[in-house]
Amino acid sequence: MKGIFTLLALLVAGSAVAAQASESGLADHPRWKALLHINQGTTWRYQGRSYVDDPDFFLHEDGATEPQAELEANIEQLRPPESEARCRFPARYRFLSQQLDWTDDGGLSHCADYVEWRKAMPQARVALIFPASYLNSPSSMFGHTLLRLDRGNDEDGVWLSRAINFGATVGGEENSILYIYKGLVGGYPGYFSNVPYMNKIRDYAHLENRDMWEYQLNLNESEREWLVAHLWELQDIRFDYLFLDENCSFRLLELIALTRPESDLMDSFRIAEIPVNTVRALDESGFIESSKYRPSKAKELDALIQRLSEVEKDLALGLSQEERVSETEAFQALAPKRRHLVARTAYAYLRLNNREGERTQDVAARSLALLRLVNRTPSVKEIEPERPVSPKKGHGTKMIAATGGTMGESGFGEFQARLSYHDWLDAPAGFLKGATIEAFNLQVRKAESDDLALERLDVVNVRSLAPRNQFRKPVSWFVNVGLDRRFIGNKRHLTRQVQGGGGLSWALGPVMPYAYATGRAENNSAHDPFVSTAAGAKTGILWYAGAFQAGLDAEGLYYQNDDVSFTASATLNLPLGSDHAIRASIEREGGRERAETEFSLSWRYYFD
Amino acid sequence: MKKTLLALALVGTSFGAQANAPGGPGCGWGNMVFEGQSGMPVHLVATIVNGTSGNKTFGMTSGTNGCDTSGALAYHGENMLAQQGVMEEVAQDMAVGDGEALTALSVSMGIAPEDRGRFKQTMHENFSSIFSQEDVTADEVMSNIRSVMKSDETLATYS
Known part of the structure; x- marks a missing residue:
């Protein structure tokens, strides 16, 4: 008996020690x-x-x-x-x-x-949602990420799922400069929110025209339990929101790392958390099970337009203005299924054009009339937009390049490093066609006749071609801030410059022509005034062939002080796999007194 | 106040009764509002930092047309349809005969998976009587849906 007590005492003491130890x-x-x-x-x-x-x-x-x-x-x-x-x-x-x-x-x-x-929170599945960048909006260009918690069954769909979002809370009274400053460097508090996923579909896919990618994660029940229980702990907890690293995507990465702390998700140092890199990090660490594409309303309209003949397009446009077009002979002559497609296009067009703000009586009446017409004609299946390449499969977001070439009589070697992200001649798979989003793009050059010198630095370089057609009439634009070189007199001078412009572009199959009106302000050591201003034009054409991308571009600027500059170039980019590319270019550039031709060949390596 | 609202934003409104009956007379097809951010700088930054302007209760902005914007955790048909912007999607799906919004409505009404095909078909066939006029409200749409269901022997069990 005594022995048993001793044993018990030992066991109790032992477990206390064990508890202490752990x-x-x-x-x-x-x-x-x-x-x-x-x-x-x-x-x-x-x-x-x-x-x-x-x-x-x-x-x-x-x-x-x-x-x-x-x-x-x-x-x-x-x-x-x-x-x-x-x-x-x-x-x-x-x-x-x-x-x-x-x-x-x-x-x-x-x-x-x-x-x-x-009991009320769904937790049968977890997905990472990536609303991609949308055409023509600079602030969305890096995309966004959020989490979705599903109730479970595929047949129930995801409209009743919940969205977990980390975002900054922007005050209402401050002026715009402060907004932008605080938005970029921090200063806004960040909170997690938990809202219906359908609100997110509405905000991104319907209002902002952003395609959404839904990546289902392979978290098991116990892992999901960690996530949901911890979400409760995060309600009304204030974080700092920092645009570059401690942003929406980074906070989600932390949440997911909690479910599997042994994963290597947080092991590498992260300077800037670009949302698409969050997706890739999860993919590389084995979290992603499958992916689904949710096209925006604009893509749905484009897919409908593509199926229509020219006559049908005109009918759809007319119909969106006046429902009476459905009684015309031309409309009635169409086969019933074609009538359905035309009516759906007209409705989608009306809907897209009135996607924001309060709907007027007139638009409400036309919308309903069009839906009735849709309802009266036989439904057509499979008119979903084609699924593009997933953003996680695109080229790396950082890039270095080595270039050799000649300018005039002199040979040169050049090194380039780009922190982010994509230019419009890089391989377009996984990115938006006709868009350039570059930040911190540095080029240094050693020419035979010169010392090592800064050739170019783009702090920001954003260009967006938004193609126009009968239905959609967006304005394309570009903005570039940084340092570049141009001929002033007999010599190429480094200039500190800001330029931008607005214009038009179109998509003719794989070819995108464009034209911009441009303005530029610069500071250089050759001109007397501290700031020289110029106006000009820029035009060109991009060609997205399957195996390569090519571009022709011509630009002229006329300065207030009678100086001029021009460039004309032809560039060919040949991707080799998703991480490498060869780029060849011929460029003629010059000013009032001198012009030279440059040939160059680069090897580009994309990583991270 | 701030904390309470925030808590609600995260928790949803599964606790307690809702302050307003969702889908009141102001929530209708004719005066549908599609809320976006207004003002360029605000919108720019709000998009950059993925937040919202105004107060901290994002996800809980109050609708200006009487639709429900509380972000409830659970739905039961009526409040689903009264969510801002949902009626438009449901209408489109009914007109076509299928779609995610219509599926979600059927789920929120408790319709079993095996009966959803029939539900969608019935809604499709009765679209013009359900969306009876251009100023129809969410409430009226819901009661039209229920009366259409009553005259269908399978769906009658759900209404």
């Missing part, structure tokens, strides 16, 4: 660090401490910087059965109860609000 290492446990959002060297700021400043997120006053102290405070407050703190931190409770073997203590059953919320 407690001592717990603060370093990857999951504990993930639950506290501790920066383990993934970004610049706040290394070794929590990203969260909000005191509501911690049970110890130094919890943000002392994971061990926070751990002890949590053990103390979450241990008692019926603990209130458990209801605020169900994921931490789950972690501690598993690690320290807390059994039969009632769990979370006393947390009525949490239990009710959990």
Whole structure:
């Protein structure tokens, strides 16, 4: 008998020791660090401490910087059965109860609000959603990411799913300069939100014309449990929102890393979190199971237009203005299924044109009349837009290039490095055709006759060709800020410049012609006034052949002080796989006194 | 106040009753509002940082046409249809005979998967009586849907 007691005593003491032992290492446990959002060297700021400043997120006053102290405070407050703190931190409770073997203590059953919320929150599947950039909007050009929680069954669809979004909260009263400054460098608080996914479909696919990519993740039940329980802990917790690294995508990456802390998701240092790279990081770490494409309303309209003949297009345009067109002979002469397509096109066009703001009585009446016409004609299946290449399969977002060439009599070698992202002659798979989005593009050149010199630096270079047709009449534009070189007198001078312009473009199969009116302001050492201004024109054509991209471009600028400059170029880009490309170019550039021809050949390597 | 609203934004409104009956008389086909951000700088930054202007309760902006914008966690037909912008999608799907919005409406009304084909077909056939006029409200659409269902022997069990 005594022996049994001794044994029991030993067992009790043993388990206490075991608990003690595991407690001592717990603060370093990857999951504990993930639950506290501790920066383990993934970004610049706040290394070794929590990203969260909000005191509501911690049970110890130094919890943000002392994971061990926070751990002890949590053990103390979450241990008692019926603990209130458990209801605020169900994921931490789950972690501690598993690690320290807390059994039969009632769990979370006393947390009525949490239990009710959990019952209502879907969690059968998790998807990462990537609304791609949309034509002509600079601020969306890097895309966005959010999470979607599904109720489960494929046949139920995803309209009733929930969207988990991390975004900044922008105040209402500030002036526009401050908006942009704070938006870029930080200063806005960031919060997680939980809204119906259908609202996100409406905002992105319907209002903003952004295609959405839905990447289903392969999280298992236990992993999803970590995610959802932790979301509850994040409600009304304030983060800082930083545009470059601690943004919407980075916060989601952290959430997903919590579900599998042993994954290598947060191992590499991240200077800037471009949403598409988040998708790729998840793919490389084996989280993505499948992907689905959700076209925007604009793509749906384009797909409809493509199926119509010229006569039918005119009928659709007329019909969208006046429903009476359906009684004309030309319309009645169409086969019933063609009538259906024309009516759907007319409705889609009317809908797209009136997608924002309050609908007028007239538009409401026409919309309903068109839907009735759609309803009266036999439905046509499979008119979905073709699925483009997934953004995760596009070329790397960073690039370096080595170039050799001649300019006039002199040979040169050049090195180029680009932090992000894409120019319109790079391989278009996974990107928007006719769009250039470059930030921090640097070119340094060593010519035979000169020292090593800066050839070009684009701080920002954005160009957008938005093709026009009978239905859609968007304006194309471009803006470029940085340093470049041009002939002033007899010499090529470095100029600090800002230029931009508006214009028109079209898509004729794989060919996109464009024309811009341009304006430029620059500062250089050759001109007397501090700032010289110029106006001019730019025109060209892009050709997206299957195996290569080619471009012709001509530009002339006339300066206020009577100086002129012009360039004309032909460029061929030949992708070799998704990571490499060869680019050849001939360019004639000159000014009032001198002009030279440049030949160049580059090897471009895309990575990350 | 701020914290409460935020909590609601994250939690949804599964707790407690809703303040307004969704889909009141103001929520109709004729005065449908498609809310976007207004003002260029605000829109620009809001898009850059993926947030919203105004207050912190994004996802809970109040509709200006009486539609429900509370972002409820659960739906039961009526409140689904009264979500801002949903009626337009449901109408289009009914006119065509299929689509995600119509599927979601059937799910929210508790219609079993095996009966959804019939539901969609019936809605398609009765489109013009369901969307009876251009100023029809979400409430009226819902009651038209229910009366169409009543005259179908299978669907009658759901209405």
